[in-house]
Amino acid sequence: MTPKSILALVDGSPLSEATLDTAISVAKLFGAQLEALHVRADPATLVPIVGEGMSGAMVEQVMDAMAKSVEGRAQRA
Numbered sequence: 001m002t003p004k005s006i007l008a009l010v011d012g013s014p015l016s017e018a019t020l021d022t023a024i025s026v027a028k029l030f031g032a033q034l035e036a037l038h039v040r041a042d043p044a045t046l047v048p049i050v051g052e053g054m055s056g057a058m059v060e061q062v063m064d065a066m067a068k069s070v071e072g073r074a075q076r077a
Helices: 016-030 043-050 056-076
Strands: 005-009 033-037
Touching: 005 016, 016 033, 043 056
Parallel strands: 005 033
Antiparallel strands: none
């Protein structure tokens, strides 16, 4: 059975390039279509996890840092 489509997760981490290189090689080997998927995290969803016991200013700083991290990963992806 030959795959017709390959889905590669590209998260913008340092390993994304290796992931894409491998996916490209496998797609070429099987003559398959390659699709890349990047999912952005929503920093607001982390507030209930990291926000307990933190001041509003600290939560805001954490959310700002996460937003910058998410944007940076999206740009690299």
